[in-house]
Amino acid sequence: MSVLKITDVSKIFAGPTVAVDNFSLEVGDGELVCLLGPSGSGKSTLLRMVGGFERPTSGLMTIDGDDITQLPPERRPTGMVFQSHALWTHMNVFKNLAFGLKLRGLPKEQITEKVEAVLELVGLAGYGTRGVNQLSGGQQQRVALARSLVLEPKILLLDEPFASLDQHLRERLREEVRDIQQRLKITTLFVTHGQDEALAMADRIVVMRDGRTEQIDRPDVVYREPQTPFVAGFIGTMNLIEGEVSKGRFARADFRIDIPIPDGPATLAIRPEALDLEAAEAGVAQVHRVTDYGTHGLVDLDLGDGTRLKAMVAHPDLFSEGQKVNLKPQAMAAYRDNARVYRS
Amino acid sequence: MTDAAPAAPRPLIDSNDSRRPTGLLLVAIPVFLVGWLVIWPIINAIVRTLWRPDESGAIGFNLDSYVFFFSDQYSINNLTITLWTTLMCAILLLVICLPISLYLRFSAGRLPAYVQAMAIFPMFVPSIILAYAFIRVLGPNGMVDILLNSVGLPKIRTPYLTPWGPVIGLVWDNIPLTVLILLSGLGNVANQAIEAARDVGANRLQVFWHIILPRISNSVLVAISFAVLGIFSSFTLPYLLGPASPEMMGPFMNRTFREVNDPLNAITQAVITFCFCIAFGLFYVRSVARNQGK
Secondary structure, eight states: OOOEEEEEEEEEETTTEEEEEEEEEEEOTTOEEEEEOOTTSSHHHHHHHHHTSSOOSEEEEEETTEEOTTOOGGGSSEEEEOTTOOOOTTSBHHHHHHHHHHHTTOOHHHHHHHHHHHHHHTTOTTOTTSBGGGSOHHHHHHHHHHHHHTTOOSEEEEESTTTTSOHHHHHHHHHHHHHHHHHHTOEEEEEESOHHHHHHHOSEEEEEETTEEEEEEOHHHHHHSOSSHHHHHHSSOOEEEEEEEETTEEEETTEEEEOOSOSEEEEEEEOGGGEEEEEOTTOSEEEEEEEEOSSOEEEEEEOSSSOEEEEEESOGGGOOTTOEEEEEESSOEEEETTEEEEEO | OOOOOOOOOOOSSOOOGGGHHHHHHHHHHHHHHHIIIIIHHHHHHHHHHHEEEOTTSOEEEOOHHHHHHHHOHHHHHHHHHHHHHHHHHHHHHHHHHHHHHHHHHHOOSHHHHHHHHHHHGGGGSOHHHHHHHHHHHHSTTOHHHHHHHHTTOOOOOOOTTSTHHHHHHHHHHHHHHHHHHHHHHHTTSOHHHHHHHHHTTOOHHHHIIIIIHHHTHHHHHHHHHHHHHHHHTOOHHHHHHSOSSSOOHHHHHHHHHHTSOOHHHHHHHHHHHHHHHHHHHHHHHHHHHHHHHO
16 A cells, blocks of 8 residues: 655745745555646646655655655665656666666576566566667667566656657557556556646646645546646647626627626636537627548637637537538636636 | 749758868878877887898898897886876776766766866866976975974975976876866766666765766776877976986986987887887777777
8 A cells, every 4th residue: 555645745946936835745555646736837847846856945745655755866765757757778678677686686586577577567577678769769768667567666766758659659558667667556646748648647637836735636537627727728639718798798809608607707618519500690609720630620710809718529520611600609608817717 | 934943951961072172182181290290209219220221331121229228227227117108097097987977977066066167177287387396396395394383293205306206297187188088978877777776776986886877987097098198108297207217208218319329219109108008008998999880
């Protein structure tokens, strides 16, 4: 059982720049939690603090109740997979994996046994004698993962491990990593700025912004019920329409819709797939562009005041540039003061 | 009317035969100068020391001058002190420059910038100025002696005119180049490679030994080879700071040629010095090639 607990952790760099601001999180046993956010949101700094490569300015971090806040990386029960793989090119695959075990003073036979078992696990059996420079990007990433796994860490830390790989390989590897993580039931903290990766792999997603938590939830909840306009805009594609609510009616340009919230400014959020279009001569929006993706179409719309929206349609051939349409949202949310005030 | 076909882009490397003489002409002058001023004197020196007239005046293969060098205790002592000085300098340069380079590579801020400036400073000080500065500071009745005397402490045993004099001067003189070469090698060691080592449990010393050192072995070889080649054949600092006997090969050659007026033995000493340097050079080339092949 391995539980990572982060309590009120902050990191302030010289400047001063607040990279992580009073962050708290508990990662349960065998859980895979994804830290998701744009560049500069503090997710990598947080992961590096868990790994011991940065010292928190304040706060507490524990693994299974043991305080690790001030421990150096070499004394932490964590294993990190780096974005650049960080393999040691002067060692072959076997030596890369065996290095940590040798430092722990394990006998040769046990080292060989463990290394071979992990190579088998990551699908690289028989690659031990290869130089790391002889491997493809995907194979190098598997070696990097194997190097961490062979030490049986309590917490596995993944720092954008697929960022340097092509799309196809990334999709395949993330499935493999998820399989391995579930098979080993290893508690994992995973940093990414790719929403697809987070949605596909995580048990829970932590959306971060400016060093703070915006939302912590299951992937489907984060996608369907974003708590803030930032999360709504960051996860997936979202139409965010700034407007005014007056007497329970939201207005932006000619677009009007009933929302039962008090008067004042509000941001309306509608997913493209939840926005139905209805051709109408006096429609409130004009079709700007239609893109046919084969499986579906994406219609770019203009509300007339420069506000652009996207709608996903099953039959893009029904729409053409310049055509007027009315908007029929099937689901939406409204935000005010960085909080959700309405959902339908 | 038809459009004219666009002109083909000019390749970066023009393989046109008519341009080859221009290229050859451009490299001809430096090649000629190297041949005239370096290669020819070497060949000439080797030939002059190996093909000499014997007692009867007949020119033939003759190793007498080499036999004399290796049977003369004074010459052997001079060669030994040169090798000892070179070895000491190489060890001290590594011991001094590696920590400086590591500090500069893995530190950030204003202080490392000052340290780097100080480490590079000797590069801009001519050897002769350095030698006299050394004498004024560490020599008999120098600044250190005066300071010790002022607080009632006894005089130091000055390294001036001892074998350690040239060692100190040559190490000081070679610090900048060694630091720069090591720093360039350390620049190729990625931070994440070091962090990965610490992540699997390596302490700082283990990181240095198992990760950093193997990755900079080429740079260490280059730095030490450059230093060794320069130190082995150095003249100014051993001449001004070193003992009169035994003396390093540089001053020894100069004295044999000018004061003893024995050009043959001076040339023999030069050829022997050259052979040692070429041996260092070949060792360096072989090691670098082997490392690159790994």
